[in-house]
Amino acid sequence: MDPISNHSSPVFTETAPFNKSRSLCLHSKVLPRSATAAYSPSLYLTIPRKKTILLDDVRSSGWLDAMKSSSPPARMNKDINSDLKNQDDLDDAYQTWMLKYPSALISFEQIMTCAKGKRIALFLDYDGTLSPIVDNPDLAFMSDTMRAAVRKVAKCFPTAIISGRSRDKVFEFVKLNELYYAGSHGMDIMGPRRCNFSSNRTGCVQSTHKQGKGVYLFQPTSEFLPMIDEVYRSLVELTKDIEGAKLEHNKFCASVHYRNVDEKNWNAVAQCVQVTLKNYPRLRLTHGRKVLEIRPKINWDKGKALTGIIMFAAGLNNCKDVIPIYIGDDRTDEDAFKVLKEGNRGYGILVSSTPKESGASCSLRDPLEVMEFLKSLVIWKKSGSL
Numbered sequence: 001m002d003p004i005s006n007h008s009s010p011v012f013t014e015t016a017p018f019n020k021s022r023s024l025c026l027h028s029k030v031l032p033r034s035a036t037a038a039y040s041p042s043l044y045l046t047i048p049r050k051k052t053i054l055l056d057d058v059r060s061s062g063w064l065d066a067m068k069s070s071s072p073p074a075r076m077n078k079d080i081n082s083d084l085k086n087q088d089d090l091d092d093a094y095q096t097w098m099l100k101y102p103s104a105l106i107s108f109e110q111i112m113t114c115a116k117g118k119r120i121a122l123f124l125d126y127d128g129t130l131s132p133i134v135d136n137p138d139l140a141f142m143s144d145t146m147r148a149a150v151r152k153v154a155k156c157f158p159t160a161i162i163s164g165r166s167r168d169k170v171f172e173f174v175k176l177n178e179l180y181y182a183g184s185h186g187m188d189i190m191g192p193r194r195c196n197f198s199s200n201r202t203g204c205v206q207s208t209h210k211q212g213k214g215v216y217l218f219q220p221t222s223e224f225l226p227m228i229d230e231v232y233r234s235l236v237e238l239t240k241d242i243e244g245a246k247l248e249h250n251k252f253c254a255s256v257h258y259r260n261v262d263e264k265n266w267n268a269v270a271q272c273v274q275v276t277l278k279n280y281p282r283l284r285l286t287h288g289r290k291v292l293e294i295r296p297k298i299n300w301d302k303g304k305a306l307t308g309i310i311m312f313a314a315g316l317n318n319c320k321d322v323i324p325i326y327i328g329d330d331r332t333d334e335d336a337f338k339v340l341k342e343g344n345r346g347y348g349i350l351v352s353s354t355p356k357e358s359g360a361s362c363s364l365r366d367p368l369e370v371m372e373f374l375k376s377l378v379i380w381k382k383s384g385s386l
């Protein structure tokens, strides 16, 4: 597989021939149509009385279907025989699915044969990839053994975490200094000072991380912060009577969790989000696993973040010999899989225990298999197979 050849980023543009002081600037395509236009301040949001009209909106726009299919359903507790039969069917379906998305563990040797002589760059999603999905997002801790595996693999290959969570929050979970972090679905990238993110260009600033380390920050949507704050506050208010609904402020993105909401009330959650979005035309909706996420309408996602980190970070600027491996479980990870697939470069690995369509090229069943894969990478590197 040809890694990062024919690379062209629609987002980062180089302003000078490459040298150590090469700088980044944002291509105008990235910026929202009216980057400087004022947004409507302090819109007071209420759910209109004519709920039926909104409900129709929610149904016709396909939101409810998308919400239902956003996460594998929990196994139903029927009688044991039919449950076993269902399980057999599910296993068969999974095996068939794996013909198209082979296990990255089983295909490990094959993947590594392609990586021989090249530099691997590793990209990891957090929730559902490094930590199992749990009901309370505040308690999605990764295990110490997973942390140790990530620490070891990061010593062998440049490693980045690309998450929908805010960068600070995902750092609190992962707690490893030696990684790149891209929070808010890639809209908040932090790299060490040695990387080539440059200051004095749109969105690039020098900063100091909590531990006092010098870092570069790349935040293409920083102007949206007040708007996201406002939307977050409005949605907290709007959803406060919906039992189980939970708002999460992910800095450049507001997330409305409905995992713990009774399915009969999902309409109400969707209505709150839909009525809010109508007042903020510069924001858009994306679906995650039992979560609706509101984020800036700009040409930036996990795929662009992956491209940016490869191009300008970790000394990987001569990308031709870099082979990116991206591991993720969520719909938003599909943006990164797409970048790899379209560029015919590297490997997208989908983490899923149920069959689903994906742009990934192989699969892993769950975070435990992800950990096995990371350990295999370390063993491979240490065996000098490069």
Ligand SMILES: O=P(O)(O)OC[C@H]1O[C@H](O[C@H]2O[C@H](CO)[C@@H](O)[C@H](O)[C@H]2O)[C@H](O)[C@@H](O)[C@@H]1O
Residues within 6 Å of the ligand: 125, 126, 127, 128, 132, 133, 134, 135, 136, 137, 138, 140, 162, 163, 164, 165, 248, 250, 255, 257, 259, 288, 289, 290, 291, 293, 330, 332
């Ligand atoms: O890009 P990721 O790192 O995968 O983050 C995506 C979202 O993950 C979190 O929500 C998901 O995991 C929770 C904990 O297991 C689960 O309760 C929730 O239902 C899932 O959607 C996180 O809370 C979100 O903010 C992220 O956007």
